[in-house]
Amino acid sequence: MENWGLITFRETAMLYHEDESTSANKMATIAVIAHEITHMWFGNLVTCKWWSDLWLNEAFASYLEYAAVESVETTWNYFDLFLMTDTLSALTADSSATSHPIVRPVREPEERAYTSAIVYNKGASVLRMLEFVMGTTSFQKALTAYIKANEYNVVETVQLWDELEKENNHAATIKIHDLMDSWTTKAGFPYLNISRLDPTTVWSVPFSYYKSLKPQKLPHLEFITKKEETITVETDASLNGLLKINTNSEGFYLVNYPEEDWGKWIDALVNDQNSILSDLTVSDRTNFIIDSFYLSRAGLLSYETPLALSEYLKREKHLTPWSVAI
Ligand SMILES: [Zn+2]
Incomplete structure (x- = not known):
């Protein structure tokens, strides 16, 4: 005290x-x-x-x-x-x-x-x-x-x-x-339902993302302030056309990627493609675990996604992703 x-x-x-x-x-x-x-x-x-x-x-x-x-x-x-x-x-x-x-x-x-x-x-x-x-x-x-x-x-x-x-x-x-x-x-928190055409929200959200991880990852930041907002980003081939949204998990919100993108993230993380695991921060890696499990718990994503994603943990040496997964 x-x-x-x-x-x-x-x-x-x-x-x-x-x-x-x-x-x-x-x-x-x-x-x-x-x-x-x-x-x-x-x-x-x-x-x-x-x-x-x-x-x-x-x-x-x-x-x-x-x-x-x-x-x-x-x-x-x-x-x-x-x-x-x-x-x-x-x-x-x-x-x-x-x-x-x-x-x-x-x-x-x-x-x-x-x-x-x-x-x-x-x-x-x-x-x-x-x-x-x-x-x-x-x-x-x-x-x-x-x-x-x-x-x-x-x-x-x-x-x-x-x-x-x-x-x-x-x-x-x-x-x-x-x-x-x-x-x-307000009680609660938003989740961003990402589609390549039409993200929607009623919260003021600091929307951050990386579009490449090499030679270094730079967070980009935009603000979603309207009920409907379209953000145009050119993706980068170095990250297989993916965007890592919510950099370092600094934002207090969940991100639901399109199904195809979840599949690509699972492949990338489980197989450590292009040494992606060491390029992402501990909080970035934990972010995938938290978001996928919470979205599944809310009925917004099939449990197959977090379970498949969790297979990457066999390569994970940090306490935080393991602890939140368990
Ligand atoms: Zn206190």
């Missing part, structure tokens, strides 16, 4: 013994310490005005704890665990009928009950998406200004959007408030 100047911990979240604790214990311990220290800024120096905006404390602590851990343990690639520790629980909670928006009206303190997977994990996931859209430098600059402008004071979500807007490199295309409103004030 992040009391200012006197953080309190459960013993299990604080004590680590080199000979007796597991590496998972070590990771959990350092993550909790990083989370509580992050609250010194997000929660204590700047505090949410009311329970409705609790995510301004908890989502920031849950997201920025990754950056804190990475700066101390530089060899861990700690961000590669994000889909396993945050995204998966957020998607599971947010696909249930009892889900609620990240920001929601609370009139009396008695109504403040919330699902921590939404306020903490989905909150962290949408902040990760926002950092991807803005770029790390602009995101950090805006957050520094947000803390400075609101220190020793209380805030509502709109004050965060206003501060981020000042560093919005895409301001000509979309305002931060318009981009983030649906992600924070």
Whole structure:
């Protein structure tokens, strides 16, 4: 608990013994310490005005704890665990009928009950998406200004959007408030049904993709802001005419490819064509597992697809894709 100047911990979240604790214990311990220290800024120096905006404390602590851990343990690639520790629980909670928006009206303190997977994990996931859209430098600059402008004071979500807007490199295309409103004030999340002719959506979605992986993969970013949107992309022969949509799985949405494309992805991944597995990031590979299983669970894709795709796991050495598959 992040009391200012006197953080309190459960013993299990604080004590680590080199000979007796597991590496998972070590990771959990350092993550909790990083989370509580992050609250010194997000929660204590700047505090949410009311329970409705609790995510301004908890989502920031849950997201920025990754950056804190990475700066101390530089060899861990700690961000590669994000889909396993945050995204998966957020998607599971947010696909249930009892889900609620990240920001929601609370009139009396008695109504403040919330699902921590939404306020903490989905909150962290949408902040990760926002950092991807803005770029790390602009995101950090805006957050520094947000803390400075609101220190020793209380805030509502709109004050965060206003501060981020000042560093919005895409301001000509979309305002931060318009981009983030649906992600924070609606329950659930979108899935993109990709056809080569007519993708449709009612969410403001940062649509990112790679069309080639060599010599290096460069994420392209466009915004889907209308109910119907056609995006024209010339595919590249080096990726067999495929597009990897949702680069590094930064977006909090699912992608359903045309059946033929799922088949090509399965071939490419299972046979590691053109060393595709090492060209994709851990989060990209995990993304295929999560999306295909969740789409099947929702009845939008045959279970044959995720099961066939899972065969690639025989070549997978990272914990995260295995963990989400199991
Ligand atoms: Zn917290």
